Amino acid sequence: MNRIETTLNRLKADNKKAFIPYIMAGDPDLEKTMEHVMLLAECGADIIELGVPFSDPLADGPTIQRAAERALKAGVTLKRIIPFVKKLRQRTQVPIVLMTYYNPVFKYGEDAFIKDSVKAGIDGVIIPDLPPEEGEDFIKLSRAAKFCTIFLIAPTSTKERIEQIVSACTGFVYYVSITGITGSKLMFEKTFKSHIASVKKSTDKPIAVGFGVSTPEDAKMVSQIADGVIVGSAIVKKFYEHPAGAKEFIRKLREAI
Amino acid sequence: MWRITIKKLPDKKGYFGQYGGRFVPETLMPALQELEAAYSKTQKDKSFQRELKYLQETYIGRPTPLYFARRLTKHLGGAKIYLKREDLAHTGAHKINNALGQALLAKKMGKKRLIAETGAGQHGVATATGASLVGLECEIYMGSEDVQRQSLNVFRMKLLGAKVNEVNIGSRTLKDAINEALRDWTTNVRTTHYVMGTVFGPHPFPMLVRDFQSIIGREARKQIIKAEGKLPDYLIACVGGGSNAIGLFYEFLNDAVKMVGVEAGGRGIETGEHAARFAGGSIGVFQGCKSYLLQDDDGNVLGTHSVSAGLDYASIGPEHPYLRDMKRVQYTYATDSEALSAFELLSETEGIIPALESAHAIAEAVKLATELPKNKILVVNLSGRGDKDVQQVARIKGIEL
Numbered sequence A: 001m002n003r004i005e006t007t008l009n010r011l012k013a014d015n016k017k018a019f020i021p022y023i024m025a026g027d028p029d030l031e032k033t034m035e036h037v038m039l040l041a042e043c044g045a046d047i048i049e050l051g052v053p054f055s056d057p058l059a060d061g062p063t064i065q066r067a068a069e070r071a072l073k074a075g076v077t078l079k080r081i082i083p084f085v086k087k088l089r090q091r092t093q094v095p096i097v098l099m100t101y102y103n104p105v106f107k108y109g110e111d112a113f114i115k116d117s118v119k120a121g122i123d124g125v126i127i128p129d130l131p132p133e134e135g136e137d138f139i140k141l142s143r144a145a146k147f148c149t150i151f152l153i154a155p156t157s158t159k160e161r162i163e164q165i166v167s168a169c170t171g172f173v174y175y176v177s178i179t180g181i182t183g184s185k186l187m188f189e190k191t192f193k194s195h196i197a198s199v200k201k202s203t204d205k206p207i208a209v210g211f212g213v214s215t216p217e218d219a220k221m222v223s224q225i226a227d228g229v230i231v232g233s234a235i236v237k238k239f240y241e242h243p244a245g246a247k248e249f250i251r252k253l254r255e256a257i
Numbered sequence B: 001m002w003r004i005t006i007k008k009l010p011d012k013k014g015y016f017g018q019y020g021g022r023f024v025p026e027t028l029m030p031a032l033q034e035l036e037a038a039y040s041k042t043q044k045d046k047s048f049q050r051e052l053k054y055l056q057e058t059y060i061g062r063p064t065p066l067y068f069a070r071r072l073t074k075h076l077g078g079a080k081i082y083l084k085r086e087d088l089a090h091t092g093a094h095k096i097n098n099a100l101g102q103a104l105l106a107k108k109m110g111k112k113r114l115i116a117e118t119g120a121g122q123h124g125v126a127t128a129t130g131a132s133l134v135g136l137e138c139e140i141y142m143g144s145e146d147v148q149r150q151s152l153n154v155f156r157m158k159l160l161g162a163k164v165n166e167v168n169i170g171s172r173t174l175k176d177a178i179n180e181a182l183r184d185w186t187t188n189v190r191t192t193h194y195v196m197g198t199v200f201g202p203h204p205f206p207m208l209v210r211d212f213q214s215i216i217g218r219e220a221r222k223q224i225i226k227a228e229g230k231l232p233d234y235l236i237a238c239v240g241g242g243s244n245a246i247g248l249f250y251e252f253l254n255d256a257v258k259m260v261g262v263e264a265g266g267r268g269i270e271t272g273e274h275a276a277r278f279a280g281g282s283i284g285v286f287q288g289c290k291s292y293l294l295q296d297d298d299g300n301v302l303g304t305h306s307v308s309a310g311l312d313y314a315s316i317g318p319e320h321p322y323l324r325d326m327k328r329v330q331y332t333y334a335t336d337s338e339a340l341s342a343f344e345l346l347s348e349t350e351g352i353i354p355a356l357e358s359a360h361a362i363a364e365a366v367k368l369a370t371e372l373p374k375n376k377i378l379v380v381n382l383s384g385r386g387d388k389d390v391q392q393v394a395r396i397k398g399i400e401l
């Protein structure tokens, strides 16, 4: 069992829900990212998602697009983020999941990426543009290394696809709450509850919901349905636009879940 | 002896050898499966095929002529040059072949709205045209740099009732327009069809766009046999995403005919300011498929440059690297200045102003024809007309209109 599974099992036993914040690594530089991670951990983050900046983030809205631009400008790439987590591990054992587009991983080499990540203390990865059918080798290599592969389910996913996706997931299942890109406004579609219920029926793995969760109220609502709540754009925005208020905002999110 | 047989691809997962596939967010996966199923149904649907054929003939104006460029041939003093006149298709480029097909398909699928990216503006104009023909809403994404250099086409799209969204992020060209169009599609996928403008993106787009464009080669093959009593020695086409090229090549793949794809050499490969994916790129995964890509060591996509907006793109349709690996098609490039010379040469010798994209193919034809003896035959895809580029060329020449 790795850090993600241990954490989620413990929460389940305590009847608690996971708070999973996302920040972009290198926005605006890695020193600041270190501070942000420590702050998140201190405020009670259960798992932290670290974004890997990419030149063409096609699943992301303007907030994360701009954050990626800032990080790339600072020269931050996967090759620097992996050793960064290794350094981070001297200070915190909070589970870390990378969220990256596939091309940086492909260019790094799947096998090398998984091995180096595990060695550095990274617990898993989310690759939004890698559906399980394109990730057969990646999944096999990850299983052997006990590296979590977290795939996404969308409101448009069919029953067959849901089954295929949950079986490819380890750690948790990522449920995308809206038909859209990151940072969109959370608007529960009529079928949200029944759709997520059908996901729950098809798996015992924890389900975390993300995309569009931006306020403590959203977080509270989502935590009543899911095992974990992922908050990305709203936190990235807070750290960028109003860093002094970040701590309070994160505290409030934590309390709401 | 001619021994190459090219298999019918892609395979079930959308691969041409190791290239292609379907690398998109989950939200779009069901839409791609739905599209694949709907497309395969229309292929067997006689009434759909009849309507498509009817519109190809009466609306697009097909077949487009195969024209013997007598004065250009004489001027160069070598191989005979024929031009496949896609510039004479309705809206002025081959793009309409695909856009019309996909508009009909979207209508059949019950979609309410079409979206598309555009570089040169030709695909945007073609999609807006298709949308108004079948009665669908239409929104086009275009990088702000391209909006500026292809302003005539922006106004055409608006006249056709489309909304044009300027994209102001990244390099502000075609790739950024595709990102935005994909984001729109991810948000509105239930009601919207994304009309991919070239043989790129996730499966089934590279196959479907190729099929709609392959009418170019089917006509050209008959036309050249009628004119010359034999097959040509070479086919030449410019390659942006690669749709006009594959459209011409496809019908000839198992014939003893050499083929040349011409990428944008921009200011020269050594300057790094170009869009020659084979000369300067490596294998990568971008905007839905695995193919050749201009990227850095970290897998981030590099900026590109070409005088022609339609070729100014960091990747290339996945069937092209496959055909290159099979040694079936040879790829080269023409620089901005070679394309500009060809643009003027064709205008002066034949009275045909080519699109700057097509001028890259003409530039290669000029080189080849000069080297080859008079009994050899070249067929060049004149993928579009140059009206859209006239202002841009004047600007480059420092002429105020």
Ligand SMILES: Cc1ncc(COP(=O)(O)O)c(C=O)c1O
Residues within 6 Å of the ligand: B093, B094, B095, B119, B120, B121, B122, B123, B197, B198, B199, B238, B239, B240, B241, B242, B243, B244, B245, B309, B310, B311, B355, B357, B358, B383, B384, B385
């Ligand atoms: C006239 C013309 N030719 C060629 C192209 C390049 O596209 P493709 O390589 O898909 O034919 C374009 C694209 O905008 C175009 O407008």
